[in-house]
Amino acid sequence: MEGPGLSVGAVARRLGVSASTLRTWDRRYGIGPSRRSEGSHRRYSAEDVTRLEVMNRLILEGAPPGEAARVALGVPAPAAPRKPRGHGAGGRRVPLPDGSARTRGLARAAMAMNGPAVLATVREALAEDGVVAAWQGVLAPVLRGIGERYAATGEAVEVEHFLSALTLACLAERAEPVDAANVRPVLLACAPEEQHSLPLYALAAALAETGVAARNLGMRVPEKALGDAIERTGPSVVFVWSQMRFTGDTGVLERLPVGRPPLRVLVGGPGWRLPLPERVRYVGTLGEAVEAVHESLGLVQPA
Ligand code: B12
Incomplete structure (x- = not known):
């Protein structure tokens, strides 16, 4: 310079x-x-x-x-006590449980809408912790915190969009396994009109890390499109996500093609209305979803 x-x-x-x-x-x-x-x-x-x-x-x-x-x-620490943390932050904090330094750093970078910092932190968490631990320990807590902030104040929807877009991009970067262990495909889709697709990207990346290739159809998949994708690609497993109550219509699951050999249907997310059709299995966490897909494919879960 x-x-x-x-x-x-x-x-x-x-x-x-x-x-x-x-x-x-x-x-x-x-x-x-x-x-x-x-x-x-x-x-x-x-x-x-x-x-x-x-x-x-x-x-x-x-x-x-x-x-x-x-x-x-390079100034030495003062002897006097410092001001309390967060002083002057003007309510720009994201509610977090006892977050790690990385979780707090991500929340701060997201609130500041600092793209390079968000990307660096998300990529680092995924690479160092692995997808399941990074999602459950860092990304989901920050997303939940931002959701809670929105619920409490009606603010920070722009942060929700911003962080989602970048997180989704980082997960998509890791969605292809080096060597796919499965021959028949795994299909991932959001329920019709469901826009919360991040968990699908987390699942695709987590599966890729264990050598399973998935086809992710993303958000708002119309019922007919999912049916057609099943007919066309003959998957062994389909996973459908519903976040919002209004997208959790189980009729959609009942009407899915049966597939030959029969297709396993897994669902996740808080939107689904109970009871679920008999052939459908609910999975509660990302880790459980990875296990259930492996089981359906007849693969042994890596230690
Ligand atoms: C990101 C986000 C968005 C993004 C989605 C981007 C994308 N491509 O996914 C955008 C900005 C588009 C969005 C839009 C909206 N959103 Co929104 N959103 C969220 C947020 C912050 C995270 C969603 C998410 O990924 N959740 C997954 C994880 C992070 O959440 P979790 O609680 O840990 O998940 C539990 C389980 O689901 C499970 N789990 C977690 N991950 C996985 C993965 C797998 C594979 C499995 C099996 C299980 C699993 O583990 C947890 C329980 O232990 C949530 C907050 C929240 N708590 O979820 C709000 C939230 C879901 N949104 C909400 C709302 C109101 C909306 C909007 C209506 C308005 C808005 N805020 O903009 C629209 C509606 C869009 C629509 N029609 O679908 C509300 C819903 C309230 C309700 N119950 O009705 C929430 C809860 C925020 C809030 N507290 O108010 N949103």
């Missing part, structure tokens, strides 16, 4: 935070540009940017901003 250094906008783009966040960090924590160009514009040197990258990284790992700034600036 030669000459006058980077502008606040350029640094903001590089870090994936907003320019106003950078200004706040400067004002509040004294971590900003070390020089200004003529006309008093902020100019960040390479050293300034490195410090900010350290701060940003620590925040994403769950450190409170003041603490992250202190470490990035």
Whole structure:
């Protein structure tokens, strides 16, 4: 970085935070540009940017901003107690159970609508924990927290959309097994009009990790389209997700083609109305769904 250094906008783009966040960090924590160009514009040197990258990284790992700034600036910890966490966050927090640093980091990145940070955190969780543990331990708690926030305040629907879109993309990246163990396909679909498709993407990625290839038809699959897909591809298992009560019509399941040899029908999600048709099995968790698919395919579940 030669000459006058980077502008606040350029640094903001590089870090994936907003320019106003950078200004706040400067004002509040004294971590900003070390020089200004003529006309008093902020100019960040390479050293300034490195410090900010350290701060940003620590925040994403769950450190409170003041603490992250202190470490990035190399200032020793103060003897006096610090302000309570979340002070000044202005109710922008996502309710989480005792979340890990990664879970808190993801919630924070999602609320800040920081795309690069959300992608990095989701990819890291999937790669390090595996799909089932990452979904159950990190992604689902943050999604639930955002859902609860929406229920309580009517806010953050944009965050729900944003986080969903990026999470879905990361899960889709992992949906193809290296070497498929199953010959007959596995079909995944949302019930008609059901838009909550994330659990299907989680299942496709979790199955791929165990060497099972699935065809994911995604959200709002019309009854006829699912029937046609079954006739055309001859799957051994079909899994149908219903999140909302109004999409949980079990008549759709009763009318599915029987298949030859007979098709196993698995369902999941809180939307289904009970009782379920006799041939249908309900699975309650992602891990259980993976096991049930393996069982239906006659595969031995990996340890
Ligand atoms: C992401 C999301 C969206 C996204 C969906 C994007 C996508 N492609 O999937 C978008 C923005 C489109 C959306 C839209 C809407 N949503 Co929405 N959404 C959610 C959110 C945050 C997560 C959904 C999800 O993936 N759940 C799965 C996991 C994360 O949830 P969970 O509770 O851990 O799941 C339990 C089980 O289902 C199971 N499980 C979890 N994963 C898996 C996987 C498998 C394979 C299996 C078998 C089991 C399983 O384990 C858990 C129990 O131990 C939920 C909040 C929530 N708690 O679910 C709201 C939520 C479902 N939405 C809600 C609402 C109201 C809506 C909208 C009407 C309005 C809105 N908020 O925008 C529309 C309706 C759309 C429609 N017609 O279907 C409400 C529903 C309330 C209700 N019961 O009626 C919720 C609960 C939020 C809330 N608290 O108010 N939504």
